[in-house]
Amino acid sequence: MTARVRFAPSPTGLLHIGGARTALYCHLYAKAKGGSFVLRIEDTDLERSKREYEVAMIEDLKWCGIENNEGPNKGGDFGPYRQSERTEIYTELAQQLVTEGKAYYCFLTDDELEKLTEKAQEEKKSPHFYHGKYRDLDPAEAKKKVDTGETHVIRFKNPGKKYTFTDLVRGEVTFPEDMVGDFVILRSNGMPVYNFCCVIDDWKMEMTHVLRAEEHLNNTVRQLMIYEAFGATPPEFAHCSLLVGEDRQKLSKRHGATSVVQYKDQHFLPQALMNYLCLLGWSHPEEKDIFTMDEITPIFDLSRFNKSPALYDIEKLKHFNGEHMRRLSTEDLMAYLAPTLAEDHAFHSQSREWQENCLDFFKEKINTPAELPEHLKVLFSTEPETGEAVDEVLSWESTAAIKEYIKGEVSNIDSAFISEKQFNEFTNHCKKELKIKGKFLFKGMRLAITGMAEGPDLKVVIPLTPIEVIKKRLGL
Numbered sequence: 001m002t003a004r005v006r007f008a009p010s011p012t013g014l015l016h017i018g019g020a021r022t023a024l025y026c027h028l029y030a031k032a033k034g035g036s037f038v039l040r041i042e043d044t045d046l047e048r049s050k051r052e053y054e055v056a057m058i059e060d061l062k063w064c065g066i067e068n069n070e071g072p073n074k075g076g077d078f079g080p081y082r083q084s085e086r087t088e089i090y091t092e093l094a095q096q097l098v099t100e101g102k103a104y105y106c107f108l109t110d111d112e113l114e115k116l117t118e119k120a121q122e123e124k125k126s127p128h129f130y131h132g133k134y135r136d137l138d139p140a141e142a143k144k145k146v147d148t149g150e151t152h153v154i155r156f157k158n159p160g161k162k163y164t165f166t167d168l169v170r171g172e173v174t175f176p177e178d179m180v181g182d183f184v185i186l187r188s189n190g191m192p193v194y195n196f197c198c199v200i201d202d203w204k205m206e207m208t209h210v211l212r213a214e215e216h217l218n219n220t221v222r223q224l225m226i227y228e229a230f231g232a233t234p235p236e237f238a239h240c241s242l243l244v245g246e247d248r249q250k251l252s253k254r255h256g257a258t259s260v261v262q263y264k265d266q267h268f269l270p271q272a273l274m275n276y277l278c279l280l281g282w283s284h285p286e287e288k289d290i291f292t293m294d295e296i297t298p299i300f301d302l303s304r305f306n307k308s309p310a311l312y313d314i315e316k317l318k319h320f321n322g323e324h325m326r327r328l329s330t331e332d333l334m335a336y337l338a339p340t341l342a343e344d345h346a347f348h349s350q351s352r353e354w355q356e357n358c359l360d361f362f363k364e365k366i367n368t369p370a371e372l373p374e375h376l377k378v379l380f381s382t383e384p385e386t387g388e389a390v391d392e393v394l395s396w397e398s399t400a401a402i403k404e405y406i407k408g409e410v411s412n413i414d415s416a417f418i419s420e421k422q423f424n425e426f427t428n429h430c431k432k433e434l435k436i437k438g439k440f441l442f443k444g445m446r447l448a449i450t451g452m453a454e455g456p457d458l459k460v461v462i463p464l465t466p467i468e469v470i471k472k473r474l475g476l
Contacts, residue, residue, distance in 0.1 A: 003035030004208045007061075007068070008198070010042045011053035014259035015060040017312070018213060018243050018251060021277040025211045025240060027066045028278070028293065028300040035208070039071030040201060041082045044191045049084070060260040064270050065293055078205040083197050090192040090200055093230070094154050094185055098139075102229045103185060105142040106134045106155045131155070132182045154186040156196075156225065163224045167217075168209075168238035169305045175221035183222055195222040203232045211238045214307075215250075238302055241281040244309045251312050263317075267340045267369040272321040280310035290323045322367030330356050333363060340369035346380045346466075354464065361460050375456075379465045382472040384451035393447045398440045402430055403448040407474045416467055423462045449473065 007023040009015065030037035039058070043049035058073050070076030080086055097103035108116070108131070116133075120126060134142065135157065146152055158181055164174040185196035192200070198219075202210060217239045227234040243251040251258060263273055271292055278296065279289065283304050328336060337359055341347050347355065362375050384390070393399055406426060410418070427445065430436045436444065446458055451473050455461065462470075 003033035005030040006038040006040050006207050008040040008042050012048040015057045017258050020260050023066050031297045032300040036069040039068035043084045090197050103154050103156045105152045107152050151188050153184045153188050155182040156185045158182050163221050168302045169307050195219055199223045199226040207235045210235045214239045214242045242309045243312050268321050269324045272324040276317045276320040318367040326363055333359050378450055378455050389453035393443045393453050398436045399444040401434050402444040406448050418462050420463050
């Protein structure tokens, strides 16, 4: 059977990092098996669901490199792909279960439910112990109450037995018979609950595999009951590890940026984000860390999943971003980094050749575009550094001698930059004529020309620094 895998987000907010990881796994598995990746929108929460969130999610998935084969944006043979457009299907099948005696009308009011819950708490029992009040009501009487307009929901009749299934990540999982009670499948407003419409859609859309987060594991018992009630074969389930922050708690806003668009706005590379997310719960068979989706797709397999919680570390993500950035061609590197600098940054006024040489050098020293402006200060800043390291170098008599010599040489330079050859001549003069060597030479040269006590290789930095900047640093 051809693999069919779906990603089914709720459009109640921005695409979460955890959701992006799930979508990535579903996409990779479908492609690895030559199957279809389906996008389904679970928008039965009418108050919180918004179409703009759906549009944003689709855009974010596209930015991540995750393209669906079917969905509300593509169409397909199994639509509609929004649950809000499938309510007739859910209603009809819920009524079928009532007719077959596998579900029933429940007329418990909110006040009654609250009182029953309090009673259960007092008796240290699960609230669902009392929710079956109308389970054995005569069907004819129940139908009469419905026909007269009495508010009701439809509850599924728990068969009262253990359920066991084999999870592709966690192995054999068994749910005890008293884990859940008679649960609601259709609300009083006619909208289905998650566990019901999820099953109906996966069944009717012929999903073969359901890859989702560990937090959905306990939902599986209700879903297995519904599959059984319809005589349908469940898909294979794989519950992926939980994403946690440094405090080992579920990843949330308190841990920093958690939505995909935040990383997009911070100019992270999508291929770096996907690479890192892929490894949070899955491992490469050759233990490789850096790869693209195209490289990983042919070998992506569910056997490589890890069930332990995965620690989300922003510093590691930055490292992955740096590795992917350094893989870019010169042209792509320019297109990636240059637009992240402020429009009035001096970088933009330099020649294309200079810009390429500059970025080719600094790409080895940064992991994200946000780090670039600080590194470029060595080329453009005319404000000297302060601190103990600077004071120490300034205290050397040799530093003043170097600065005075460099000042005289630079004042006679008409070109826009000091060449590497000229810089070497400066260095040799200080060695031979001024008799300055070792750290006194190189730290003194650095402070005189850059205003800094520490920094990158002067042989590269000096030819990239505009002569006008150097003259200002020297007081010319």
